[in-house]
Amino acid sequence: MTIPDKLYKYCPVTQNSLSSALNAKLYYSLPTAFNDPLDCNPSIVVDIHSYKMIALLEKVMADDGCIKSEIEEEINRIYYFSTEVELFDDTENYEKAVSANIATEVRRRLRFEYGRKGVLALTESWDNPLLWSHYAAQHQGICIEYNVDTRATEIVRPVNYHAPRSIFASDMFAWKCESNEVSRKRVYDTYFYAKAPQWGYEKEWRIVNEKSGIRQSDLSMSAIYFGMKVSPVWKWMLAKTLNSDQDVILYEVFADEETFDLQRREVERGELESRGINRPAFSVFENFMTEEEIAGLTVGERAVKNIDLKA
Numbered sequence: 001m002t003i004p005d006k007l008y009k010y011c012p013v014t015q016n017s018l019s020s021a022l023n024a025k026l027y028y029s030l031p032t033a034f035n036d037p038l039d040c041n042p043s044i045v046v047d048i049h050s051y052k053m054i055a056l057l058e059k060v061m062a063d064d065g066c067i068k069s070e071i072e073e074e075i076n077r078i079y080y081f082s083t084e085v086e087l088f089d090d091t092e093n094y095e096k097a098v099s100a101n102i103a104t105e106v107r108r109r110l111r112f113e114y115g116r117k118g119v120l121a122l123t124e125s126w127d128n129p130l131l132w133s134h135y136a137a138q139h140q141g142i143c144i145e146y147n148v149d150t151r152a153t154e155i156v157r158p159v160n161y162h163a164p165r166s167i168f169a170s171d172m173f174a175w176k177c178e179s180n181e182v183s184r185k186r187v188y189d190t191y192f193y194a195k196a197p198q199w200g201y202e203k204e205w206r207i208v209n210e211k212s213g214i215r216q217s218d219l220s221m222s223a224i225y226f227g228m229k230v231s232p233v234w235k236w237m238l239a240k241t242l243n244s245d246q247d248v249i250l251y252e253v254f255a256d257e258e259t260f261d262l263q264r265r266e267v268e269r270g271e272l273e274s275r276g277i278n279r280p281a282f283s284v285f286e287n288f289m290t291e292e293e294i295a296g297l298t299v300g301e302r303a304v305k306n307i308d309l310k311a
Contacts, residue, residue, distance in 0.1 A: 003153045006222065007122040007205055009144045010135035013234045021144055021224075022241055026217045028118025028209045031192075032111075036199065038165065040119070041111070042190050044103040045166045050095040052173050053102040059176045060109050078102055103169060110172075114191050118212030122146070122156070124203040126225050127253070127262040131202065139227040142234075143253075146219035152207075155218060159204040163194035223249040225264060239269040 031040030082097035174183035251264040
């Protein structure tokens with residue numbers, strides 16, 4: 001597996017996205033917030049006997065902090081709902097029903113355990129028009145380029161577009177009841193890195209964090225690409241804010257005249273400032289602002305007033 005030297009994040013231009021990027025932070029999404037309901041939502045295939053399924057549920061519930069009476073109550077509930085009239089004299093189908101209902105509960109608890117983690121989605125290229133349309137507000141947003149250094153290579157993983165969606169109950173049992181690390185990894189990889197082949201055009205890489213939300217970045221920002229429809233005001237404000245960080249390159253994206261390809265050209269900060277963006281009226285009163293008022297400024301307002309965004 002060859003890890004790219006650069007990875008990219010498409011996003012709309014908002015105060016949150018800019019503040020996170022400029023403060024070396026990244027937003028890790030909850031798996032339940034993904035636009036694909038099949039993503040991070042594997043099914044469980046029952047390939048072990050019902051008595052092992054019961055043992056698996058007991059272990060999963062115990063790990064969740066359930067006491068013995070709660071576990072027994074849940075198992076009895078599953079027994080009850082598995083005893084449909086037509087199954088009274090059919091032991092084989094009754095055991096299948098028990099196992100299926102247990103699998104449903106185990107899956108629910110697995111989603112609760114893994115569903116609290118955070119997932120950062122990145123991609124291999126900055127010039128994918130579909131990604132600009134889907135994730136960067138129809139080319140009105142930006143694409144942030146990150147360096148993938150040695151430390152990052154240990155945590156970033158590619159999405160597998162050919163992996164099965166299902167988790168085997170035997171792997172769940174081996175992981176939970178026998179502490180089998182290979183099975184644990186198989187469950188983990190299927191949960192977080194398996195995706196339908198139709199999504200292959202995204203060429204996605206992921207970093208999974210223990211918690212969701214805004215977290216300190218494990219990647220260093222190296223460039224920002226402005227979409228073809230991004231507001232000149234945002235370009236100017238970013239140039240002003242990044243003035244002290246000359247290592248971050250600014251690019252404008254434009255369409256090739258003869259093909260559907262996207263091209264880029266580097267933009268000098270001074271060039272953006274010389275394009276004549278009008279200063280907002282509030283900037284006239286900058287010498288009269290208190291610290292409390294400064295704290296309430298947006299990213300753009302701070303950029304215009306030359307106030308450190310990290311303050």
